Amino acid sequence: MIIATPRAAFSRALCIALALGFNAAAHAAEVVVTIDNFVFNPPAVTIKPGDTVTWRNADDIPHSIVSTTPGAFRSKALDTDDKFSFTFTTSGAFEYFCGLHPHMKAMITVAP
Numbered sequence: 001m002i003i004a005t006p007r008a009a010f011s012r013a014l015c016i017a018l019a020l021g022f023n024a025a026a027h028a029a030e031v032v033v034t035i036d037n038f039v040f041n042p043p044a045v046t047i048k049p050g051d052t053v054t055w056r057n058a059d060d061i062p063h064s065i066v067s068t069t070p071g072a073f074r075s076k077a078l079d080t081d082d083k084f085s086f087t088f089t090t091s092g093a094f095e096y097f098c099g100l101h102p103h104m105k106a107m108i109t110v111a112p
């Protein structure tokens with residue numbers, strides 16, 4: 001026989017709250033784009049609003065991330081193993097390039 005004490009009820013409510021919170025957090029994904037040998041990899045990423053893209057420079061020379069959409073996102077020069085993260089809150093297609101090597105181009109698509 002199970003006796004529902006107030007303490008058990010509280011524990012159950014806490015579990016539900018944690019589960020809901022966990023689900024909300026799990027919904028927002030983080031995608032990693034690696035910069036290696038003058039290439040953004042993967043070059044095209046599709047994410048949902050609220051997701052975060054983290055770029056990591058795996059090259060032994062600096063790179064940066066510059067959106068072609070003015071003011072959207074722009075990193076400083078990233079040295080080897082430096083990271084830059086940006087959370088996309090609005091839908092759209094965001095092209096970007098390396099500020100130091102503008103021929104390096106890639107794209108983030110944000111779609112619900």
Ligand SMILES: [Cu+2]
Pocket residue numbers: 062063064098099100101104
């Ligand atoms: Cu570069």
